[in-house]
Amino acid sequence: MTHIIIYGATGKMGKALLECITHNDKLHLVGALGSHDSIDPILHAADVVIDFTTLEATLPLVEKCVTAKKALVIGTTGHSSEVRKQIESASKNIPMIFSPNFSIGVNTLFWLTRKATAILGSHYDAEIIELHHRFKKDAPSGTARHLAEIIAEVRNVDDEKEVRHGRVGIPGERSSNEIGIHALRAGDAIGEHTVLLGTLGERLELTYRASSREAYAQGALRAAEWLCHKEPGYYDMEDVLELK
DSSP states (O other), X not given: OEEEEEETTTSHHHHHHHHHHTXXXXXXXXXXXXXXXXXXXXXXXXXXXEEOSOHHHHHHHHHHHHHHTOEEEEOOOOOOHHHHHHHHHHTTTSEEEEOSOOOHHHHHHHHHHHHHHHHHOTTSEEEEEEEEXXXXXXXXXXXXXXXXXXXXXXHTOOHHHHEEESOOSOOOSOOTTOEEEEEEEOTTOOEEEEEEEEETTEEEEEEEEESOTXXXXXXXXXXXXXXXXXXXXXXXXXXXXXXX
16 A cells, blocks of 8 residues: 655646545555645655645755655646756655656657657657646646657757747748747647657657546556655656656
């Protein structure tokens, strides 16, 4: 039995996690906390913490989990590169999964994007399009950012230099290294991501669409159960799904 704390339980993902955990007899819910609640009184009773809080809450939570030697699953997105480096550094002391998206389908998209980019080569233009509900606060999504990082890694270029967030005016012809990202916000869309790889004469599109947050919640719970048995380290869902 894996003992879990859900931190950020009052948010959309937190509520989905609470609904899903009631149907999993391998997991025991130790506590469900809001983003501003103190985790200190119950942290000792958990094997793993699932974080879907706020940008400001993540680093303090990481520090508490390191001190208590508790595994940590982070689903909060939008952190700066510097904060992400600090989080990764902390994984030397505890097992940690930091993923922009816990959906099994999306992580399959990550894998397919890596393979397609390697097969097609840099003369295929890379564009990423993401659609989320009007209430999403960060843009582009963490998933879109990670897709760009995958493409940049395969092509051996710096994603921070090559990413273009939309286009306006007369930007000129795109370079071969350019990675376009376009963030759409409308209505109640749960989440859609398309990777477009195109060259003269043909275009390949890889698309993922979510119809419910249950897909994300089930993946996060699967990650938490997997993680609590691991040594300290920085893991992702491709490790959980054995895609590497």
